[in-house]
Amino acid sequence: LLINISNSLSNTYTVSLLDSILKSFVIDTNGLLIPEGVPITLTPNFSGEVYIVSLTDNEGCTREFNDDVYIEVKQLPQLAINEDDICVGELSYTLNNATPIGGAYFINNIMTDYFDVENLQTGSYNIRYEYTDPVTSCYNEVTEVITISESPEAGMLFSPQPTDIDDPNILFRDNSNEEVYFPEWHLGDGTIIYDELSFWHTYADTGTYTIKYYITNIYGCTDSVINQLTINPICTVFIPDAFTPNSDGDNDYFYPSIIGENTYNMKVYDRWGEIIYNEDNGQWDGKVNNNDIVDGVYTYSISVFDFNNRLFIYSGILNLIK
Template sequence: DGHFVSGTSTLNPTIDSAGTYSITITNNSNGCSSSDNVVVSIDTIKPIVNAGLDTLINCYNPSISLNATVNPTNVNVLWQTNNGNIVSGNTSLTPMINAAGIYIIQAVNTVNGCVSYDSLTVVVDTLSPVVNAGNDTILTCVNDSIFLTATTNLSSNYNVVWATNNGNIYTNDSLLQIGVNSGGDYLVTVTNLSNGCSSTDTVIVSEHLTALANIYATPTSGVIPLDVDFANQGDNYIVTWDFGDGSQNSTDSMVTHTYTEDGQYMVILNVRNEYGCTASDSILIDVFGTSSILIPNIFSPNSDGVNDVLKIKGENIKELSITIFNRWGEHIIELTSPNQYWDGRTYAGIEVPEGTYFYIVKAKGVDGQEYDVKGSFTLVR
């Protein structure tokens, strides 16, 4: 029931089917024979191999482990791919892969050498969403808090997270629109929940919450009529000058103002910049009239409360000294301040007698006028 291919008269015939094969050996010298039988069976059963279900790689699982099964277990396996990538374990049932492609498993029965194949397809889903954080914007004094609105190409099944290291989010940071009230860099991340892939975008919020007013004025003091040059060295979007003398305000950035009356004037500069922020600055301007001095020609230090002291009456005098002598030229006393006066006594506090006394007055006015006056006055008691 078997089948010889060749070599029936040899000790090593070739067969190609199962069956019972008999061999007879004859001794040619005496004609005696002996026979024996051998039973040949067939083992061509291939192993059963299953590569597993088709699967995918995404951002949740950028590398995955395949999971094949074989029967029987006494097999050698080998994974191969032409367009994927096997990271490790290509001779195991569970290789690690990280690329899309077709993966083929070969299973070889270690007993009979029979081979089986199976394959699976791995696809990739790593498409990131499109996200736009919006245009860079500005916080101003008019709008000191604003809303940022991001957009995405996803209509559902996504997650949003806003973050900042140097700003401040005062609303829910897990919505496309957030409220912020501080300048900074704002990062929005949108995640596609179906594949775990994310995209980010950044919007920069700048702050313009202050204005600057800075007065430059020259001169800041002088004699009437006094021309003062004013300039704003701060923001120049909207400028208002108040010169403190009741005159009409000016809106020029640079202006010259003339003071025609003496006095001290508080000049106020108010500015508003293009972001709606305001600031002010101020400076004092001292305006003096022309100087003059008046020297009395008589006084009566008799403690009656009337004309008891000798005092130089000066207008806008900043320096003054008076030296008093008696009629013999003796130095009686010296006054060195516009606020000083003489009560008719010596340095030692002794009352001087009635009579004519002589003086030398040296003075200087705020207008630069210098005085050098000599004369006399009468002291009566």
């Protein structure tokens, strides 16, 4: 604000100005501040009238005024970059989250909006965003530091493996490459374990379970690993020594009762050693070519392949009774 004083009798004056509050300044006849020698600078927060209230010389003589000037205050645009820190292993990408849109990006003072994460070293990068409001022509800039941090490598160990339902207690342990925060284990049977690096878990049934392990490091970077664990059944075989195929709904078929098998083949022989029945995974109804055969003693040979495709052969005598 520049004030010119004409017909002055003094070189020093005190001027009182009123914008939102009353302010006083010591000036010379050219309107320059004493002793700075620069014009008065006002920084109002909003547009409005600035009034020259009075002018006082160094003799104490005061003259009141009612002059005013309108000052339009244009607000600086409010900027935000809106980017988060990232981790090694993430894809390179284009910076486009700053607001308002339409500005220019600088990465370490180089004008570019392409953040080539895949080819950059870990560390901190200065992101500057410059923007000029197309309506007010007001300019502003903001700077934010984005850090590329190392990602962890998740690892896990569990034992015993392989095991069976007689020993279903499994010890799980973290085997990651650095200190782990917020470990989370999904054990495949509906169980989820939080914040444990070593623990035992007992499985209630046989089967193959998919184990998923999630970790976070000190920088907030994450990783996961997936593995499979198997609880084998115990292969047991029961073979009856007699059956009664008389269609009464009770013990009408001859077949083995097996737990833990993959498949089986059953052969039945008559008293002369001829094969009268030969089927995979079948049940014999005491007939040959759909005809009933006589009561008597027969022999069998049953080949069982367990869950690991190991072969077990069972032979014996069978009594057919009607």
